[in-house]
Structures are given as structure tokens and as C-alpha cells.
Amino acid sequence: MKKYCFGIDVGGTTVKCGLFTTEGEVLDKWEIRTRTEDNGSRILPDIAETIKEKISEKELNRDEIAGVGIGIPGPVNENGEVPCAVNLHWGYVNIEKDLSEMTGLTVKAGNDANVAALGEFWKGGGAGSHNMILVTLGTGVGGGIIINGRIVAGSHGAGGEIGHAHVEDSVTEPCNCGNCGCLEQMASATGIVRLAKEALASTDAPSLLRGQEISAKTVFDAVKENDAVAIQIAERFGTYLGKALSIFSTVVDPQVIVIGGGVSKAGPILLDYIIRPFRKYAFTPSKNTEFALATLGNDAGIFGAAKMVI
Numbered sequence: 118m119k120k121y122c123f124g125i126d127v128g129g130t131t132v133k134c135g136l137f138t139t140e141g142e143v144l145d146k147w148e149i150r151t152r153t154e155d156n157g158s159r160i161l162p163d164i165a166e167t168i169k170e171k172i173s174e175k176e177l178n179r180d181e182i183a184g185v186g187i188g189i190p191g192p193v194n195e196n197g198e199v200p201c202a203v204n205l206h207w208g209y210v211n212i213e214k215d216l217s218e219m220t221g222l223t224v225k226a227g228n229d230a231n232v233a234a235l236g237e238f239w240k241g242g243g244a245g246s247h248n249m250i251l252v253t254l255g256t257g258v259g260g261g262i263i264i265n266g267r268i269v270a271g272s273h274g275a276g277g278e279i280g281h282a283h284v285e286d287s288v289t290e291p292c293n294c295g296n297c298g299c300l301e302q303m304a305s306a307t308g309i310v311r312l313a314k315e316a317l318a319s320t321d322a323p324s325l326l327r328g329q330e331i332s333a334k335t336v337f338d339a340v341k342e343n344d345a346v347a348i349q350i351a352e353r354f355g356t357y358l359g360k361a362l363s364i365f366s367t368v369v370d371p372q373v374i375v376i377g378g379g380v381s382k383a384g385p386i387l388l389d390y391i392i393r394p395f396r397k398y399a400f401t402p403s404k405n406t407e408f409a410l411a412t413l414g415n416d417a418g419i420f421g422a423a424k425m426v427i
Contacts, residue, residue: 119138119139119181120138120139120181120182120183121136121137121138121139121144121177121181121182121183122136122137122138122139122182122183122184122185122186122423122426122427123135123136123137123168123171123182123184123185123186123222123422123423124137124185124186124187124418124419124420124421124422124423124424125164125168125185125186125187125188125419125422126187126188126229126232126233126418126419126422127151127160127164127187127188127189127190127205127229128151128190128204128229129151129153129190129204129205130150130151131148131149131150131151132148132149132150132151132160132163132164132167133146133148133415133416133418133419134146134147134148134149134164134167134168134171134419135416135419135420135422135423136171136175137419137420137423139183139427141239141240141420141423141424143416144175145171145175146416146419147167147171149163149164149167150163151205153204153205153206154206156206156207156208157202157205157206157207160205160207161210161212161215161216161219162219164187164216165216165219165220168185168220168222169220179221179222182222183223183426183427184222184223184224184225184426185216185220185222185223185224185225185422185426186224186225186226186227186232186421186422186423186424186425186426187212187216187224187225187226187227187422188226188227188228188229188231188232188233188418188421188422189202189205189212189226189227189228189229190202190204190205190228190229191204191205191207191228191274192228192273192274192275193212193226193227193228193270193274194270194273194274195270196211196213197211197212197213197214197224197225197226198210198211198212198213199211199212199226200274212224212226213225213226223426224426225422225425225426226425227268227270227421227422227425228261228270228274228277229418230251230253230259230260230261230277230278231261231262231268231269231270231276231277231421232261232268232418232421232422232425233251233253233259233261233377233413233417233418233421234249234250234251234260234261234262234263234268234277234375234417234421235261235263235268235420235421235424235425236413236416236417236418236419236420236421236422236424237249237251237375237377237411237412237413237417237420237421238251238263238266238421238424239420239421239424240413240420241375241411241412241413241417241420242373242375242376242377242409242410242411242412242413243263243372243373243375243409246263246371246372246373247264247265247266247372248263248264248265248369248370248371248372249262249263249371249372249373249374249375250262250263250277250279250362250365250366250369250371250373250374250375251263251277251374251375251377251411252279252358252362252374252375252376252377252378253377253378253411254304254305254306254333254358254376254377254378254379254380254381255305255306255378255379255380256305256306256307257280257293257301257305257307258279258280258299258300258301258304258305258308258378259278259279259280259378260277260278260279260280261277262276262277262365262369262371264369268425279300279361279365280299280300280301280304280305281294281296281299281300281301282299282300282361282364282365283296283297283298283299283300284298284299284300284303284304284357284360284361285298285302285303285357286298288302288303300357300358300361303354303357304354304357304358304361305380306332306333306378306379306380308354308357309332309333309336309350309354309380310331310332310333310336312350312353312354313326313331313336313347313350314331316346316349316350316353317331317346320346322345322346324339324344324345324346324347325338325339325342325344325347326339326344326346326347333379333380333383334382334383336350336351337351337380337383337386337387340383340386341386351390352390354390355389355390355391355393355394356394358391358394359390359391359392359393359394359395359396359397359398360394360395360398362374362391362395362399363394363395363397363398363399363400363403364398366395366399366400366403366406367399367400367403370402370403371403371406372406372407373406373407373408373409374395374406374407374408374409375408375409375410375411376388376391376408376409376410376411377410377411377413377414377417378411381410381411384410385410387410388408388410391408392408395408
């Protein structure tokens with residue numbers, strides 16, 4: 118008998134939803150609005166309602182449904198409890214218990230970055246591996262660690278928070294986490310802009326970057342045109358990230374490190390600048406760790422959420 122499951126990825130603006138077979142086939146994808154007003158009190162009821170509507174629409178038998186997986190932008194402990202999810206205006210929520218009561222289905226919850234890592238591990242850039250690190254390079258730096266097919270969440274739900282490793286002593290302004298000098302401040306899209314502004318201010322050398330709005334995309338577009346200043350920026354970015362990943366690899370010893378997020382759209386050239394310093398600093402058995410670009414894009418969260426309940 119064919120079995121089904123739901124994968125839910127909760128964001129600050131929209132909730133992405135997917136109906137899957139337990140073999141990993143996507144049967145349907147849709148979105149609903151994330152209603153964060155009234156301290157996010159409507160979010161779980163809205164998710165429960167859309168799941169019930171889809172069950173009715175597809176004429177599914179509840180006995181055929183393995184459950185619901187859900188990724189949340191915040192820490193989730195091993196009991197499915199969310200102490201706080203700032204972007205959703207939540208305080209404490211026992212998400213597994215509450216959503217299960219609303220739907221009558223088994224529910225498994227996880228941090229959204231960890232869940233996305235599980236998605237890439239299952240059907241994306243890490244498919245076929247047993248141990249994987251995912252790094253997402255966007256406005257911030259997210260991450261997730263998979264060991265022997267299982268998410269590493271840690272005691273406080275903070276496992277895999279790669280972006281908040283300390284990498285630079287000279288930074289005095291705080292990161293969003295409150296600490297200073299985090300990897301997120303140096304290797305995210307906004308971090309690349311920081312490095313670019315510093316580089317342009319330190320030299321009078323001509324550059325394609327001068328006279329235009331700086332972004333991670335414009336930096337790597339200039340790298341592709343062999344712009345010397347842009348290459349310097351990319352090398353500095355790559356050193357921060359490659360060196361940090363070499364340290365993580367001594368703990369995880371991954372088969373593959375997958376790079377995702379908006380910055381990864383730069384393509385293979387991005388990996389070149391990360392791999393060189395990684396190879397330089399990594400412990401000898403890990404020097405040849407494989408690198409890959411993420412392939413699931415915005416669907417990684419719903420894939421990983423579905424995988425949690427299979």
C-alpha cells in the first residue's frame with residue numbers, strides 16, 4: 118500500500134507545503150501565508166487546516182499517512198518543543214504535541230536549517246552520502262550536520278549553527294546573535310559586501326565594482342571577468358569559510374560538504390575559492406572531502422521535513 122507524508126517549511130512570510138510519497142516522490146507543492154499577528158497564534162491552525170484540505174482534496178485515507186514533518190526558524194529540542202521563534206513572534210510552543218492534536222497525525226519538528234540539510238542529504242547535493250555538512254550562504258550563514266543519516270541538533274537545538282563560529286577578532290560590531298566576529302559577518306551575502314567595501318576603500322586600483330551597488334552577485338560576476346579587486350575579495354571570503362569548514366571537518370569528517378543559499382548561485386567558481394583554503398588547513402584524512410552545490414533550492418526544507426517522518 119502506498120504511504121504518504123507532508124513536509125512543511127515555516128518561513129517568516131510564507132509556509133511552504135509538500136505532499137510526498139514515502140519513496141520521496143513529490144505529489145503536490147503549495148504555499149500559504151505565515152500569519153504572525155497575535156503572537157503567531159494562527160500559524161499552526163492554518164497549517165493544520167491546509168493539511169486537512171489537502172487530505173480531502175486528494176481523497177487520502179488517514180491510515181495511509183505516515184505523518185507530518187515541519188521545519189521552524191528557531192531551535193527545536195528533542196521533545197519537539199520550541200523555546201522561542203522570534204521571526205514567528207512565538208514564545209514557548211510544543212509544536213509536535215500541538216500540531217498532532219490539531220491534525221490527528223504524527224508530527225516531527227526540527228530547526229529549518231537542519232531540516233533543509235536533511236533534504237539535501239536525502240535527495241539533493243548530498244544524496245548517497247552518510248555524513249554531510251550543509252552550509253547555506255544567504256543574508257546570514259546557516260548550516261546543518263548529518264551523521265549516519267541523522268540530524269545533529271545538540272542539547273539546545275543549536276547543533277549545526279555554523280554561522281556563529283567565531284572567526285575574526287577585529288570585528289567590534291555585534292552579529293545578530295550578539296557576539297562579534299562570527300562567520301556570518303564575514304562569509305554571508307552581507308559579509309561579502311563588507312569585505313568588498315573594505316577592499317575598495319584600501320586601494321585605488323580600478324575595478325568593475327566601482328560606481329555600482331555592491332552585492333555578492335556583482336562581486337562574483339566581476340571575479341568571472343578576472344577583476345583583480347574582486348578576486349582579492351573572493352579569496353578573503355573563501356579563506357574565512359574554507360578555514361572554518363576545515364575545523365568542522367575534524368569533528369564531523371563528512372563525506373561531502375554541500376554549499377547552498379543565494380550566494381551559491383555564483384556556481385562552481387564559488388567552490389574553487391572555498392576548496393583551496395579548506396585543502397590547505399584540513400586534517401590530512403579530510404583534505405579530499407568532496408564539495409557540491411545544493412540542488413533543491415527552496416524545496417530543501419519540505420523534502421527534509423518529509424524525510425523526518427519516513
